[in-house]
Amino acid sequence: MAERSFKKEVQQLRIGAGEEFRGEGILAVTKGLLQSGVGYVGGYQGSPISHLMDVLADAQDILEELGVHFETSASEATAAATLAASVNYPIRGAVTWKSTVGTNVASDALANLASGGVTGGALVIVGEDYGEGSSIMQERTHAFAMKSQLWLLDPRPNLDSMVNFVEHGFQLSEASNTPVILQLRIRGCHVHGRFIAKDNQRPKFTLAEALANPKRDLSRIVLPPAAYVHEHEKIKQRWPAAVKFIKDNKLNEHFDGDVKDLGIILQGGLYNGVIRALQLLGLADNFGNSRIPLYVMNVTYPMIDDEVTEFCKDKKAVLLFEEGQPNYIEQGMNMVLRHAGIDTILSGKDVLQLAGEYTTAVMRDGLQKFLAAQRPELLPVIDVEPTPAPAAAANGNGAMEVAEVTRPKPVVKEQPISFQRMSKDMAEIVPLRPAGFCTGCPERPIFAALSLTQEKLGEHHIACDIGCHLFSILPPFNLGSTTMGYGLGTASTAAFNVKSSKRSISMMGDGGFWHNGLSSGIGNAVFNKYDGVIILIDNYYSAATGGQDILSSRAENPNRATNNPIIEAVKGVGVKWVKVIERTYDVARVRDTLEEALTTEVTGPKVLILQSECMLNKQRRVKPQFNKAVKEGKRMVKERFGVDSDVCTGDHACIRLSGCPSLTIKDSGDPLKEDPVAYIDNSCVGCGNCGEVSHAAVLCPSFYRADIVHNPTQWDLFKAKVRQRVIGFLQARRNQRLTQYSL
Numbered sequence: 001m002a003e004r005s006f007k008k009e010v011q012q013l014r015i016g017a018g019e020e021f022r023g024e025g026i027l028a029v030t031k032g033l034l035q036s037g038v039g040y041v042g043g044y045q046g047s048p049i050s051h052l053m054d055v056l057a058d059a060q061d062i063l064e065e066l067g068v069h070f071e072t073s074a075s076e077a078t079a080a081a082t083l084a085a086s087v088n089y090p091i092r093g094a095v096t097w098k099s100t101v102g103t104n105v106a107s108d109a110l111a112n113l114a115s116g117g118v119t120g121g122a123l124v125i126v127g128e129d130y131g132e133g134s135s136i137m138q139e140r141t142h143a144f145a146m147k148s149q150l151w152l153l154d155p156r157p158n159l160d161s162m163v164n165f166v167e168h169g170f171q172l173s174e175a176s177n178t179p180v181i182l183q184l185r186i187r188g189c190h191v192h193g194r195f196i197a198k199d200n201q202r203p204k205f206t207l208a209e210a211l212a213n214p215k216r217d218l219s220r221i222v223l224p225p226a227a228y229v230h231e232h233e234k235i236k237q238r239w240p241a242a243v244k245f246i247k248d249n250k251l252n253e254h255f256d257g258d259v260k261d262l263g264i265i266l267q268g269g270l271y272n273g274v275i276r277a278l279q280l281l282g283l284a285d286n287f288g289n290s291r292i293p294l295y296v297m298n299v300t301y302p303m304i305d306d307e308v309t310e311f312c313k314d315k316k317a318v319l320l321f322e323e324g325q326p327n328y329i330e331q332g333m334n335m336v337l338r339h340a341g342i343d344t345i346l347s348g349k350d351v352l353q354l355a356g357e358y359t360t361a362v363m364r365d366g367l368q369k370f371l372a373a374q375r376p377e378l379l380p381v382i383d384v385e386p387t388p389a390p391a392a393a394a395n396g397n398g399a400m401e402v403a404e405v406t407r408p409k410p411v412v413k414e415q416p417i418s419f420q421r422m423s424k425d426m427a428e429i430v431p432l433r434p435a436g437f438c439t440g441c442p443e444r445p446i447f448a449a450l451s452l453t454q455e456k457l458g459e460h461h462i463a464c465d466i467g468c469h470l471f472s473i474l475p476p477f478n479l480g481s482t483t484m485g486y487g488l489g490t491a492s493t494a495a496f497n498v499k500s501s502k503r504s505i506s507m508m509g510d511g512g513f514w515h516n517g518l519s520s521g522i523g524n525a526v527f528n529k530y531d532g533v534i535i536l537i538d539n540y541y542s543a544a545t546g547g548q549d550i551l552s553s554r555a556e557n558p559n560r561a562t563n564n565p566i567i568e569a570v571k572g573v574g575v576k577w578v579k580v581i582e583r584t585y586d587v588a589r590v591r592d593t594l595e596e597a598l599t600t601e602v603t604g605p606k607v608l609i610l611q612s613e614c615m616l617n618k619q620r621r622v623k624p625q626f627n628k629a630v631k632e633g634k635r636m637v638k639e640r641f642g643v644d645s646d647v648c649t650g651d652h653a654c655i656r657l658s659g660c661p662s663l664t665i666k667d668s669g670d671p672l673k674e675d676p677v678a679y680i681d682n683s684c685v686g687c688g689n690c691g692e693v694s695h696a697a698v699l700c701p702s703f704y705r706a707d708i709v710h711n712p713t714q715w716d717l718f719k720a721k722v723r724q725r726v727i728g729f730l731q732a733r734r735n736q737r738l739t740q741y742s743l
Contacts, residue, residue, distance in 0.1 A: 159194060
């Protein structure tokens, strides 16, 4: 079950030549793949590219009609290795994954692929998860392109340009026998727009034809001496072929302007932001026409030296917008200009921030500094009244001195309140709220249990992993010391496999487990007789990437083999001590089992598999079924939890041990209780975690469960009347006693 369904939107993929396509960037890229005659597609989900995998999964019937093979890869390395089908055969293939973390995993396969080269077009679509909204370390895909000599496309973020560059990417790959990376920033992935479609194309050469006619070329296999030849091929043959294709097809764009002595060079993906920055300074109109000439690098690697020198040769100064560090393009461009004897001033990181995302505000400020140094008269100005002359003052000699009065220089018009200032003001009003688990998340009770375990046994070294469970490092749990990568939680405790009074604890999710944790974590632990505790969180999906099915998912997926238990894989690599808890909300049992794992005399890895379905996916699945049943008149019961205000002491230990968003506070309504009491709001999903935590931690018994019955039967109505009368009698008696006491 993916984060969202594209079943309705994917029908647009069927439209033909001349029809207008409207939709999101991800969907448009998929249409571009089909229009280009792609033969196979693979990949691994991850923001901001997850939706591309979801779109392809929902378009399975359309892909099958066209003879396109699609599969969800086990990892990015698997996806990259899939492109081997294009090495010897003229088949177009595309794979996708999340930015540098995905490329890190795929780099071994990519390096081999780039060395031997390809015959069919090979396209890697990378979701550049950089800057605002990013969930990873801040690095650039550009480095991988340079390292392995892969051509890097960074198209302008509009649907027409992105779709065209899907086709250009395949053509460039085939013209230069080199894999090509198509980089899509998060805003490009989700931009909405329109373009005129073309007909979908069946693959000109299919995978079935390749299997029926196998081909072998020893010179394409990365072994000496062929590997030594490949390095020279890249520079002497593939690079010139790529440059020729880029120039002949004008993949980089030049937009002229009337300010001839200045210029702006930019990565294609930054185009929308640069235009907006120019508009804010009055240097571009509402249609995007810039007064300053623009050289848009839709291909950021390789750099086309001739185009750079031609653009810069008659200009006084040029400003380069290059997002991120290191500034590879600026360094290379400086070398090109100096070797060509061109003395045009090249500004970049000297006026723009050195690192971080280039938002419109950042680019506006950098452009403002550049213009102030080169052509200040182009900046918008406002009149400033002269400073009033100060009163004359006597100097030490008795003479009168008057301070010099000058008319201040024109200044740039003040912009609206900055985001930074707004954030600061808001922070003074609204307290910081760290990211956390969803309401009812089955991982929340695991970390409540772990906190209780440490209260008894003391603090332990805890290694985290990538996934939802990484929120455990934040309040209220504050657990975990490191995170080294997806599925590498257990591997990151390898050095702590020493005798000590305390065992180390590591964790990983089911997504990370199948990604590479089984071999790098569990297998390594068995082989090296690791004596620590490993927590495997099985929430039935690759939840953090959008809820996609994986090997151990419980869903019956017609296109995938699911329901493969994690415990079988764990035992299969040799783990002897392994226990499964099928309901993570049983906080006391999870706590007791953790204590046993940390104190047992059994040596070797201790694996605890904790299972409960991701609540977000469960609600997506259950709510429509529940609502449908209610509408059909069926008796349905919804569990809700609450807090008895009379019993609650206002200590709030339950909140500190749970952190559930639905568990909040309200005024007690009792003048004798100054502190607010705990309260469960209407976002409660009835998981019962709050009560379980209170019971396990021996807190006050203020939590209760209420069953809300829809379409009650006559028996339900009768029981409700009896209960109301009994409760009413007891309340009246209590109020009478309270009245007596007050007298």
